[in-house]
Amino acid sequence: MTKKIMIVGVGGQGTLLASRILGNTVIGQGYDVKVSEVHGMSQRGGSVVTYVKYGEKVYSPIIDKGEADIILAFEMLEAYRALPYLKKGGKIIINNQQIDPMPVITGAAQYPENIDKKISGNADAIIVDALSLARQAGNTKAVNVVLIGVMAKNSEIEYEKWIETIKTTVPEKFLEVNLKAFDLGYNS
Amino acid sequence: MKKLLLGNAAVARGAFEAGVNVVASYPGTPSTEITEEIVKFNEVYAEWSPNEKVAAEVAIGASIAGGRAMSCMKHVGLNVMADPVFTVSYTGVNGGLVFCVADDPGMHSSQNEQDSRHYAKASKIMMLEPSDSSECKEFTKAAFELSEAFDTPVFVRLSTRVSHSQSLVELNDRVEIPLKEYEKNPAKYVMMPANAVKRHVDVEKRIADLTNFAETSEFNTVENNGSKIGVISAGIAYMYAKEALGDSVDYLKLGMVYPLPEKKIVDFAKNYDVVYVIEELDPIIESHCKALGITNIKGKDEFTLLGEYTPAMIKKAVLDENAPESIALGEAIPMRPPVMCAGCPHRGTFYVLKKLGLVVSGDIGCYTLGAVAPLQSVDTTICMGASVSAAHGMAKARGAEFNKKLVSVIGDSTFMHSGITGLVDIVYNKGNNTVIILDNSITGMTGHQQNPTTGYTIRGEETKQVNLIALCKSIGIDNVVVCDPFDIKAFEKVVKEEVNREEPSVIIAQRPCALLKTVKYTGHCKINDNCRNCKMCMKLGCPAITIKNDKVVIDNTQCNGCGLCLNVCPFGAIEKEEA
Numbered sequence: 001m002t003k004k005i006m007i008v009g010v011g012g013q014g015t016l017l018a019s020r021i022l023g024n025t026v027i028g029q030g031y032d033v034k035v036s037e038v039h040g041m042s043q044r045g046g047s048v049v050t051y052v053k054y055g056e057k058v059y060s061p062i063i064d065k066g067e068a069d070i071i072l073a074f075e076m077l078e079a080y081r082a083l084p085y086l087k088k089g090g091k092i093i094i095n096n097q098q099i100d101p102m103p104v105i106t107g108a109a110q111y112p113e114n115i116d117k118k119i120s121g122n123a124d125a126i127i128v129d130a131l132s133l134a135r136q137a138g139n140t141k142a143v144n145v146v147l148i149g150v151m152a153k154n155s156e157i158e159y160e161k162w163i164e165t166i167k168t169t170v171p172e173k174f175l176e177v178n179l180k181a182f183d184l185g186y187n188s
Numbered sequence: 189m190k191k192l193l194l195g196n197a198a199v200a201r202g203a204f205e206a207g208v209n210v211v212a213s214y215p216g217t218p219s220t221e222i223t224e225e226i227v228k229f230n231e232v233y234a235e236w237s238p239n240e241k242v243a244a245e246v247a248i249g250a251s252i253a254g255g256r257a258m259s260c261m262k263h264v265g266l267n268v269m270a271d272p273v274f275t276v277s278y279t280g281v282n283g284g285l286v287f288c289v290a291d292d293p294g295m296h297s298s299q300n301e302q303d304s305r306h307y308a309k310a311s312k313i314m315m316l317e318p319s320d321s322s323e324c325k326e327f328t329k330a331a332f333e334l335s336e337a338f339d340t341p342v343f344v345r346l347s348t349r350v351s352h353s354q355s356l357v358e359l360n361d362r363v364e365i366p367l368k369e370y371e372k373n374p375a376k377y378v379m380m381p382a383n384a385v386k387r388h389v390d391v392e393k394r395i396a397d398l399t400n401f402a403e404t405s406e407f408n409t410v411e412n413n414g415s416k417i418g419v420i421s422a423g424i425a426y427m428y429a430k431e432a433l434g435d436s437v438d439y440l441k442l443g444m445v446y447p448l449p450e451k452k453i454v455d456f457a458k459n460y461d462v463v464y465v466i467e468e469l470d471p472i473i474e475s476h477c478k479a480l481g482i483t484n485i486k487g488k489d490e491f492t493l494l495g496e497y498t499p500a501m502i503k504k505a506v507l508d509e510n511a512p513e514s515i516a517l518g519e520a521i522p523m524r525p526p527v528m529c530a531g532c533p534h535r536g537t538f539y540v541l542k543k544l545g546l547v548v549s550g551d552i553g554c555y556t557l558g559a560v561a562p563l564q565s566v567d568t569t570i571c572m573g574a575s576v577s578a579a580h581g582m583a584k585a586r587g588a589e590f591n592k593k594l595v596s597v598i599g600d601s602t603f604m605h606s607g608i609t610g611l612v613d614i615v616y617n618k619g620n621n622t623v624i625i626l627d628n629s630i631t632g633m634t635g636h637q638q639n640p641t642t643g644y645t646i647r648g649e650e651t652k653q654v655n656l657i658a659l660c661k662s663i664g665i666d667n668v669v670v671c672d673p674f675d676i677k678a679f680e681k682v683v684k685e686e687v688n689r690e691e692p693s694v695i696i697a698q699r700p701c702a703l704l705k706t707v708k709y710t711g712h713c714k715i716n717d718n719c720r721n722c723k724m725c726m727k728l729g730c731p732a733i734t735i736k737n738d739k740v741v742i743d744n745t746q747c748n749g750c751g752l753c754l755n756v757c758p759f760g761a762i763e764k765e766e767a
């Protein structure tokens with residue numbers, strides 16, 4: 001069976017690095033892998049969606065509605081937007097950060113209230129305060145690796161395999177912060 | 189060794205392994221990373237050219253000189269380079285010549301959704317279409333061989349999901365190919381009528397030969413699963429079909445999408461009750477099938493001409509199976525469109541243009557975002573360079589009074605790409621426009637590429653920098669003013685003066701992109717007790733400034749301390765707080 005993971009967030013939050021860490025960890029397990037990224041317009045503070053799929057043989061790089069085994073959401077509104085992609089019995093990991101999109105800032109739309117509660121009431125959800133954990137690790141930019149840590153804990157892949165990939169994907173000078181961030185997520 | 193590679197990186201790898209000598213491109217999503225990856229190989233000469241036409245001509249020259257050459261572009265870039273492309277189809281090549289074009293179904297970051305396969309047919313140049321990263325590498329490598337074997341340029345067509353998906357690729361070593369002999373051969377390379385008439389004969393013969401090649405080539409493969417349903421597909425659509433339909437249908441996968449085989453398709457189609465042609469965008473394969481007299485096919489009557497396909501959509505159309513249940517809570521979810529980054533220099537420019545209520549002839553780049561709320565000041569966006577020439581046309585149509593309320597905005601890279609000729613037109617034909625060059629020291633939209641105004645090459649080496657002031661003056665613009673768009677008052681004054689002038693002028697709005705490593709904003713902006721909640725700062729459309737419980741607040745995780753908001757607050761209610 002192909003495992004389907006969707007990573008969603010806001011451009012600039014580092015979702016791309018997260019999907020690459022995930023992709024490179026699973027190839028180490030001998031799987032066929034596809035990681036679909038979106039570059040360009042969506043990086044400028046827009047919604048960003050990446051898909052990671054692995055299994056014996058993966059054809060399509062994208063995930064349809066009702067299919068995702070796991071959704072890793074870097075922001076609450078994006079979690080809410082992605083929810084229809086979660087399969088029945090799937091798990092959604094949500095960073096409880098709120099980043100207002102421009103239509104909310106200009107008053108043209110309202111940020112929905114109590115998103116975390118609404119999602120928890122309808123799906124298997126794990127809510128994390130990844131921003132605080134990243135700050136604790138030493139850099140608010142490490143939110144992505146905190147969330148990878150949470151995901152790792154919920155995966156069948158061993159702890160050491162994740163650490164190995166982080167060591168090869170993250171630049172030397174950010175390594176210490178990121179390893180700390182990973183652990184904080186893993187043990188949260 | 190197998191590695192996880194982006195489709196674009198795999199194309200670069202394929203070209204590298206094929207011994208490519210010269211790569212010249214202009215950036216454009218989703219093609220940009222091909223050339224950025226090529227730079228990692230020291231054996232290859234690579235450059236960002238000022239536009240796609242120049243890039244294609246550099247590659248053509250390199251090929252005629254005997255080297256293997258490639259040029260990469262997004263679909264609309266192919267429009268810009270179409271002129272040399274149609275004629276190099278006649279000359280053919282010396283060293284292998286590959287044009288790699290990336291389409292953008294769904295328009296993730298493009299202004300239209302054109303289908304590049306039309307160009308292959310129109311210019312009579314063969315086209316390969318890979319469907320994953322491994323094929324990206326293999327097809328690109330093969331493209332160089334085929335180019336030399338059939339004396340033709342070769343297109344490799346990608347689409348966003350192929351370019352920007354990573355999958356596993358087997359890496360091989362580079363093969364150094366000696367340069368081909370260079371010989372003077374005007375009958376082949378001087379395309380004046382007498383020579384071109386003869387070359388056209390060769391082109392038609394080549395297409396006939398390539399059609400024969402397509403009949404037996406391994407690029408076009410049949411997968412027999414003993415089904416009563418046949419599927420003909422190519423590129424990413426083939427992967428969607430495989431995922432959706434698995435072994436329940438038979439497939440004809442076309443890796444070569446121009447020229448298309450004839451006998452092979454007819455022989456395939458006759459085995460089935462029904463044959464689905466599954467291709468994103470236009471019905472190119474379908475029309476070919478219909479022209480061959482095949483009647484048991486279904487194509488665009490089942491599948492849309494618009495946007496991207498998905499496996500779910502194919503499953504529904506072919507097997508009438510519904511998508512799995514999904515959670516729908518029914519609440520309206522606000523959109524999250526892209527916005528100018530915190531600290532973006534363009535924000536100051538559009539704040540002033542909005543305030544002055546000007547008509548803004550826009551262009552393509554990060555500054556196209558000046559069209560969305562709350563800055564909302566851009567009136568038009570057509571294609572790269574159009575801001576300048578279209579404003580000239582607007583002024584000629586509506587006259588002098590209208591022109592006093594009209595400006596063009598164009599980025600530094602876009603000005604180099606195709607803005608200069610429009611400006612020459614304004615001077616030559618006695619126009620009186622005001623053109624604002626948004627000089628943020630980089631090609632921003634496509635992710636920070638160097639260009640002729642930045643002073644650096646693609647490899648980061650220092651080079652001569654085009655002097656925008658001297659350039660504008662030399663073509664006859666006497667009024668060239670440089671101004672910082674974050675100095676709101678000064679900028680407003682300059683714009684007012686220049687639009688009212690009875691002569692053409694250029695304003696260079698100069699401030700570097702906030703994401704450049706050389707830009708070091710520090711600390712954060714903070715609202716103090718002087719705030720009267722007038723919301724002037726909200727007009728900037730800064731992603732860091734938002735409203736919480738009816739009060740304006742600045743979000744520290746978003747603010748980079750650029751300080752623009754300090755310049756618009758009438759009450760001194762925003763201050764800098766150092767980190």
Ligand SMILES: Cc1ncc(C[n+]2csc(CCOP(=O)(O)OP(=O)(O)O)c2C)c(N)n1
Binds near residue numbers: 215598633
């Ligand atoms: C013909 C063509 N080639 C390439 C592109 C892709 N593209 C869009 S905007 C842009 C450059 C923008 O750079 P610049 O003008 O410096 O503005 P900035 O984004 O830095 O504000 C490019 C290359 C395109 N849309 N059309």
